[in-house]
Amino acid sequence: MTNRLFLAAIPLLMAIATVPAQATPLGSNLIVNGDAEAGTTGWADFAGVSALATAAYAPPVFLYPDAPHGSQLFTGGAGGLAAGWQTVDVSDTAAAIDAGRISFNLAGYLGGVGDQEDNPLLYVSFLDAAGAEIGHTELGPIFIDLRDYLTVLGGFQTNGWLPGGTRSIQFSLSMDAPDGDSSGAYADNLSFTLAATTVPEPQGWALAALGLAAAAATTRSSNRRRSSASRTTR
Numbered sequence: 711m712t713n714r715l716f717l718a719a720i721p722l723l724m725a726i727a728t729v730p731a732q733a734t735p736l737g738s739n740l741i742v743n744g745d746a747e748a749g750t751t752g753w754a755d756f757a758g759v760s761a762l763a764t765a766a767y768a769p770p771v772f773l774y775p776d777a778p779h780g781s782q783l784f785t786g787g788a789g790g791l792a793a794g795w796q797t798v799d800v801s802d803t804a805a806a807i808d809a810g811r812i813s814f815n816l817a818g819y820l821g822g823v824g825d826q827e828d829n830p831l832l833y834v835s836f837l838d839a840a841g842a843e844i845g846h847t848e849l850g851p852i853f854i855d856l857r858d859y860l861t862v863l864g865g866f867q868t869n870g871w872l873p874g875g876t877r878s879i880q881f882s883l884s885m886d887a888p889d890g891d892s893s894g895a896y897a898d899n900l901s902f903t904l905a906a907t908t909v910p911e912p913q914g915w916a917l918a919a920l921g922l923a924a925a926a927a928t929t930r931s932s933n934r935r936r937s938s939a940s941r942t943t944r
């Protein structure tokens with residue numbers, strides 16, 4: 711199953727979510743273990759696909775823009791699709807949500823390995839009281855051309871407003887590995903925060919994508935300079 715198909719299949723794959731009752735802190739990351747430092751704690755498995763996995767950072771992986779990332783990142787399994795999900799209850803903020811006053815910011819680092827076609831997707835479903843999806847946002851899928859064949863995780867973010875009627879939010883992280891062997895899709899530093907606001911600040915993750923493309927160009931140029939320099943010093 712590709713990540714594009716996965717998007718369409720999410721309502722079917724959605725398990726019967728047990729939504730814990732808890733207060734919704736504004737300004738705090740609502741994704742549990744979004745930094746992969748606690749393994750896959752907090753992420754439930756989807757039926758029919760592989761479980762998410764984590765791996766230790768090792769060269770030549772880098773983040774653009776650079777950021778603290780701990781020692782672990784999310785990755786997938788040995789080919790095919792791997793995914794995990796979690797849900798947070800926001801029903802205690804219902805009045806403000808329904809008044810259109812609650813904005814969200816979704817951010818994360820997503821990327822992959824060199825020439826592997828594997829690609830990550832962080833898909834966020836806004837669910838009503840019956841658990842039906844009434845809106846969504848996402849980061850990715852980040853395909854190989856967007857990271858220009860580099861082994862890099864790019865920083866992406868998007869924001870908007872929770873749709874009126876939102877009572878819980880489901881986060882689905884999927885890693886598609888169409889070319890088999892080990893997973894070459896990576897993700898880390900995932901965060902989703904809410905704020906009470908009245909002023910729109912729409913912003914697309916495409917802006918970050920442009921930044922990543924610029925980074926790729928800079929790295930290529932820098933690599934050329936380095937190899938050119940090493941040639942001239944030999």
Ligand SMILES: [Ca+2]
Pocket residue numbers: 745746747779780781782783898899
């Ligand atoms: Ca990490």
Ligand SMILES: [Ca+2]
Pocket residue numbers: 789826827828887888889890891892893894
């Ligand atoms: Ca692969």
